[in-house]
Amino acid sequence: MMNDSNNLCPICGEGHLQPQVGQNTVKYKDQTVALEFRFSLCDVCGSEQSNAEQLRANKRAMMAFKKRVDGLLTGKEVRALRERLGLSQAKAARIFGGGPVAFSKYESDDVAQSEAMDKLLRLADKLPAAFVLLTRQAGFEDRVLGGDWEEAVEWSSEVELRSGDGRPRLRLVSSSTPMDVDEPPWGNAA
Numbered sequence: 001m002m003n004d005s006n007n008l009c010p011i012c013g014e015g016h017l018q019p020q021v022g023q024n025t026v027k028y029k030d031q032t033v034a035l036e037f038r039f040s041l042c043d044v045c046g047s048e049q050s051n052a053e054q055l056r057a058n059k060r061a062m063m064a065f066k067k068r069v070d071g072l073l074t075g076k077e078v079r080a081l082r083e084r085l086g087l088s089q090a091k092a093a094r095i096f097g098g099g100p101v102a103f104s105k106y107e108s109d110d111v112a113q114s115e116a117m118d119k120l121l122r123l124a125d126k127l128p129a130a131f132v133l134l135t136r137q138a139g140f141e142d143r144v145l146g147g148d149w150e151e152a153v154e155w156s157s158e159v160e161l162r163s164g165d166g167r168p169r170l171r172l173v174s175s176s177t178p179m180d181v182d183e184p185p186w187g188n189a190a
């Protein structure tokens with residue numbers, strides 16, 4: 001076990017470990033990139049090693065790179081999107097699913113969100129009507145979310161949900177006209 005308090009080298013027992021930031025060239029699918037790589041270097045025997053914190057940072061950098069290559073939102077982008085929607089991580093999980101710590105893991109690049117989750121997030125970000133529907137399904141009132149509807153970008157959309165037998169169940173027709181949060185333009189969903 002490495003002792004972080006005095007950073008004594010566990011290999012030679014004499015030197016001290018100095019934190020370093022290097023670069024590692026990594027390849028994923030058809031893309032190659034130089035990623036920051038964190039490790040510690042012993043000032044006596046020259047051995048290199050990474051502690052738990054450095055390993056975690058290296059893993060996260062690699063995960064963020066993989067997400068970019070796979071066309072998924074990176075952790076930073078998920079966080080920015082969630083904040084645009086005015087959601088805490090806990091509310092976001094209730095609305096989009098994934099479990100209580102899902103967004104903390106997506107945003108720190110510990111885990112990649114599924115392709116389906118990625119698409120759902122982008123949809124909610126681009127289409128306010130979809131976001132409103134999801135938040136209502138999760139049992140939130142619009143005003144609780146703190147979304148700024150007045151400043152929503154211009155949009156126009158038509159959403160139709162069908163029940164199991166294929167008959168239209170709910171139809172949302174929306175435009176960029178700012179909506180009254182107490183009286184949604186489509187009226188009662190029932």
Ligand SMILES: [Zn+2]
Binds near residue numbers: 012
């Ligand atoms: Zn050493």
